[in-house]
Amino acid sequence: MAARELRALTRYRGEPAVTTLAGYRRVGGYQHLRKALAMGPEAITAEVKASGLRGRGGAAFPTASKWGFLPVGVFPRYLCVNADESEPGCFKDRVLMEELPHQLLEGTLIAAFAIQASHAFIYVRGEYRAQRELLERCVAEAYANGLAGGDVCGSGWGCELIVHGGAGAYICGEETALLDSLEGLRGQPRLRPPFPAVRGLYGQPTVVNNVETLANLPYIVERGGAAYAALGTEASPGTRLFCVSGHVGRPGTFEVPMGTTSFRDLLELAGGVRAGHQLKAMQPGGGSMQVLGPQHLDLPLDFKAVADAGSSLGAGALVVMDETTCLVEVSMRLVDFYQHESCGKCVPCREGTYFESQLMHRLEAGLASADELRTLADICAHMDGRCFCPLGDTATWFVMSAYRMFPDEFQAHCGAGRCPVRAGAEAAA
Amino acid sequence: MAEAAGPRPPAAALLSQATLDTIRTARQRYPSPRSAALPALWAVQDQLGHVPPDAMAEVAAALGIGAAEVEAVSTFYAMYFRRPLGRHFVQVCTNVSCALRGADSVVRHLEGRLGIADGGTSADGLVTLESTVECLGACGGAPALQVDRYSVEDCTPDILDAIVHRLRAGTATAAPGPGAGP
Numbered sequence: 001m002a003a004r005e006l007r008a009l010t011r012y013r014g015e016p017a018v019t020t021l022a023g024y025r026r027v028g029g030y031q032h033l034r035k036a037l038a039m040g041p042e043a044i045t046a047e048v049k050a051s052g053l054r055g056r057g058g059a060a061f062p063t064a065s066k067w068g069f070l071p072v073g074v075f076p077r078y079l080c081v082n083a084d085e086s087e088p089g090c091f092k093d094r095v096l097m098e099e100l101p102h103q104l105l106e107g108t109l110i111a112a113f114a115i116q117a118s119h120a121f122i123y124v125r126g127e128y129r130a131q132r133e134l135l136e137r138c139v140a141e142a143y144a145n146g147l148a149g150g151d152v153c154g155s156g157w158g159c160e161l162i163v164h165g166g167a168g169a170y171i172c173g174e175e176t177a178l179l180d181s182l183e184g185l186r187g188q189p190r191l192r193p194p195f196p197a198v199r200g201l202y203g204q205p206t207v208v209n210n211v212e213t214l215a216n217l218p219y220i221v222e223r224g225g226a227a228y229a230a231l232g233t234e235a236s237p238g239t240r241l242f243c244v245s246g247h248v249g250r251p252g253t254f255e256v257p258m259g260t261t262s263f264r265d266l267l268e269l270a271g272g273v274r275a276g277h278q279l280k281a282m283q284p285g286g287g288s289m290q291v292l293g294p295q296h297l298d299l300p301l302d303f304k305a306v307a308d309a310g311s312s313l314g315a316g317a318l319v320v321m322d323e324t325t326c327l328v329e330v331s332m333r334l335v336d337f338y339q340h341e342s343c344g345k346c347v348p349c350r351e352g353t354y355f356e357s358q359l360m361h362r363l364e365a366g367l368a369s370a371d372e373l374r375t376l377a378d379i380c381a382h383m384d385g386r387c388f389c390p391l392g393d394t395a396t397w398f399v400m401s402a403y404r405m406f407p408d409e410f411q412a413h414c415g416a417g418r419c420p421v422r423a424g425a426e427a428a429a
Numbered sequence: 430m431a432e433a434a435g436p437r438p439p440a441a442a443l444l445s446q447a448t449l450d451t452i453r454t455a456r457q458r459y460p461s462p463r464s465a466a467l468p469a470l471w472a473v474q475d476q477l478g479h480v481p482p483d484a485m486a487e488v489a490a491a492l493g494i495g496a497a498e499v500e501a502v503s504t505f506y507a508m509y510f511r512r513p514l515g516r517h518f519v520q521v522c523t524n525v526s527c528a529l530r531g532a533d534s535v536v537r538h539l540e541g542r543l544g545i546a547d548g549g550t551s552a553d554g555l556v557t558l559e560s561t562v563e564c565l566g567a568c569g570g571a572p573a574l575q576v577d578r579y580s581v582e583d584c585t586p587d588i589l590d591a592i593v594h595r596l597r598a599g600t601a602t603a604a605p606g607p608g609a610g611p
Contacts, residue, residue: 076460088524088564095569119460126508127565129578162458167467168508170563184466184494186505202460245526245568252569287525287564319526319568333525340561343505 003256003265008219008231008239009212010255013099019134021141024102030147032218036110037155039221044114048217050225052237057082057173057210058286058315060303067115069197070205078201079117080182080208081108083124083135084166084173088287088337089317092241093211095253097124097131100215101138105161107214109142109152110221112159115207119160123178126167135163170341174389175208177343188345189389212241212316233259236302240313244270246320247277256301264297266318277322281405285314287334288394290401291327310401326421327406328413331399332360338395349392352383356395366416373414377403443484444491448476452491462493466502470509479510507563515550515557517596520575523560526568535572535584536560542593556596 007013017023024030036044049064070077081104085093096104104122112120122139124132139161142148150158164182171177172187179201181187200206216238220228229237236258245251249271256266263282273279279294290311292299299305306313321330339353359376362368368376380396387393403410412420444452451472455465469488473480480503489496503509519539523532536547539558543551550557567573570582576592 085566086563089526089568090564091566091568094566125566126506127563127575130580160458164464165467165471167470167506168563169506181467182464183461184463184492184502186501243568245571246529251526251571283525317568319529321529325529330525330528333523333528337524337564340507341563 003261003268005254005269006231006239006257007255008228009096009216009241010100010253011219012103019099019101019138021102021138021145024100024106028222029102029218030106030153032221033106033109033113033147034153036113036217036221037153037157041114041116044110044221047220047225048114051216051220051228052225052232053213053216053220053228054303055210056212056216056240056316058087058288058312060313063209063213066197066209067111067207069195070115070207071198074205075116076118076204077115078204078206079108079112079115079120080175080178080196080201080206081120081122081211081214082173082175082178082208083122083128083131083211084170084178085128085211085315086125086170086173086341087285087315087317088334089245089283089319090243090286090315091245092243092253092316094128094131095241096211096215097128097135101131101135102142103218104135104211104215105138105142105147107217108161109148109159110217111207111209111214113152113155113157116157117159117207119162121182121201122161122163123172123182124163124165125172126165126169129165132163132165139163169343170337171343171389171391174391177389178208179206186343188343189391191388232257233300233302235259235304236300240301240316242266242301243317244320245317246282247274247322247325248272248320249274259300259302261301262298263292263301263318266301267297267320270318270320273320273322277324279320280323280325281321281327281402283319283321283398284317285312286317287337288390288397289314290397291405293405324421324425326364326419327402327409328360328364328421329419331402332357332364334398335360335395338391342391342395346388346392348383349387349389349395352379352387352392353395355379356383356399360399363410363413364419366413366418366420368414370411370414373403373410442487443477443481444473444487445476448472449487449491452488456492463498465492466494466499467506470499470503470506474509478516479513482511515555517556517577518575519556519558519592519596520562520565521558521560522562522565522567522571522573524564524568526564527571527573530571532560532572535574535589538586538589539593542590 053063054060148161172181176190177187196206232238241255254269335356339357342353344350384396452469455468456462485496485499489499573582
């Protein structure tokens with residue numbers, strides 16, 4: 001099947017002045033909120049359940065089920081919008097905030113109404129300051145037009161919208177760390193259970209949903225859950241906004257149907273591997289996920305198919321690497337990232353990422369011995385599954401999967417005195 | 430939730446009335462005043478360019494929490510600067526997507542043009558250059574960087590030279606190239 005984009009989530013992308021309330025209203029914006037308010041919470045949740053929508057932040061948990069865990073009759077409840085997008089290779093939430101901010105607010109209000117939240121907090125990562133300020137302007141427009149505040153659209157239901165800026169901590173994308181950060185604390189993950197649905201922000205029932213997840217709600221409310229689901233396949237319903245970057249002709253974001261689109265299609269949409277080069281490896285899902293190779297190109301963008309191949313669609317990224325890439329160097333950069341972002345709460349992650357980083361630097365420079373490479377694998381084995389939260393686990397996934405797929409490349413670095421991939425490229429040049 | 434007793438006011442006030450007003454407004458937005466800690470520290474940094482340890486007591490008093498608690502928060506988040514930086518902050522992303530498209534050359538080019546090493550501040554105090562940053566979420570426009578709060582993408586040597594020129598000419602906020610902020 002030829003590669004094609006299918007725009008449901010991003011159907012208003014590029015419409016004139018759609019980042020303003022007037023522009024968004026011209027394409028039908030906030031009609032879906034009005035419809036949702038008339039439908040009532042149970043009917044909205046039923047449509048979201050029928051849509052098969054799963055969280056787009058990386059964990060892919062069914063959205064309607066997440067809402068369903070809220071204890072009956074306990075108020076106030078809170079909605080937190082996870083706009084702390086920080087996964088290396090991921091920039092789709094930024095695109096949605098920049099290009100369709102009112103659609104995000106509309107989706108946020110629909111979800112807040114569905115769970116009967118009194119407040120919705122949009123937690124935007126610190127580096128996205130321009131995007132945060134745009135959202136703040138949009139929220140002010142929403143308040144000025146009766147779309148937020150004490151009486152949303154005259155429905156009698158009220159919801160405060162609060163845009164909250166983070167300050168440079170990847171860990172705050174983990175939902176319980178986000179809650180601590182929002183409470184004005186150091187952003188470190190909490191022990192679960194209790195899950196946020198039971199005891200979340202300020203100890204109250206709380207739902208944390210990703211930007212893309214919520215931005216899908218206007219479409220689902222308008223067309224119905226079944227219509228959204230039918231865009232994809234039964235196992236992977238709907239569409240997803242994928243971020244393609246690295247060695248491709250046209251990096252960017254592409255909305256494609258799930259299940260029927262393959263990695264090859266996605267790569268083709270992004271202009272293919274850059275001219276004159278061949279695919280060596282690709283990382284789906286973002287910096288946390290395991291490497292795939294050219295042999296996986298025909299896999300569909302389907303949760304199970306990618307899981308069976310040993311990786312994950314994660315947060316919807318695809319980083320493409322051609323034959324000039326040194327997988328040891330890529331692993332080193334990712335390990336450095338996790339070492340820098342480890343919150344320090346638990347020992348396996350705090351110490352493990354530190355030793356991982358030290359060893360990766362020695363390996364990349366060609367200074368490590370074969371023994372040290374074994375030590376690296378040993379450290380990773382003692383981290384994965386033993387950390388307090390997924391950060392420490394995932395700090396091992398790319399490097400270990402790359403070692404398994406390219407063992408010769410890793411071993412060739414041992415005692416080589418320099419990076420053999422770079423040395424080879426320079427000799428060929 | 431029990432709040433710590435307010436600390437003694439500092440000898441000399443660092444925070445302007447405008448900053449204190451911003452903190453007060455932020456406090457009122459949240460169900461718990463402590464939630465205004467991050468917005469308060471942003472307000473401090475917007476006024477002073479960094480978050481000096483001497484400002485902790487004032488922030489704590491404005492929030493009604495302990496100075497040590499504010500200190501604990503301010504030291505956790507990488508974007509609160511403990512020391513003064515240059516008047517402009519250039520952050521170059523060197524994570525994987527940018528590295529694959531030449532981020533290391535971007536750092537070397539800027540080091541050469543600015544006459545400083547990565548992590549350093551120019552002698553005239555104009556620019557701080559830093560490449561130890563999180564992925565900036567601009568992988569579609571790699572290699573990318575941020576000049577203060579503005580993102581600059583697809584950084585070619587010409588674009589980098591234009592950035593340096595604008596910084597020196599005092600028109601830095603007009604960051605060139607696609608992805609530049611409003």
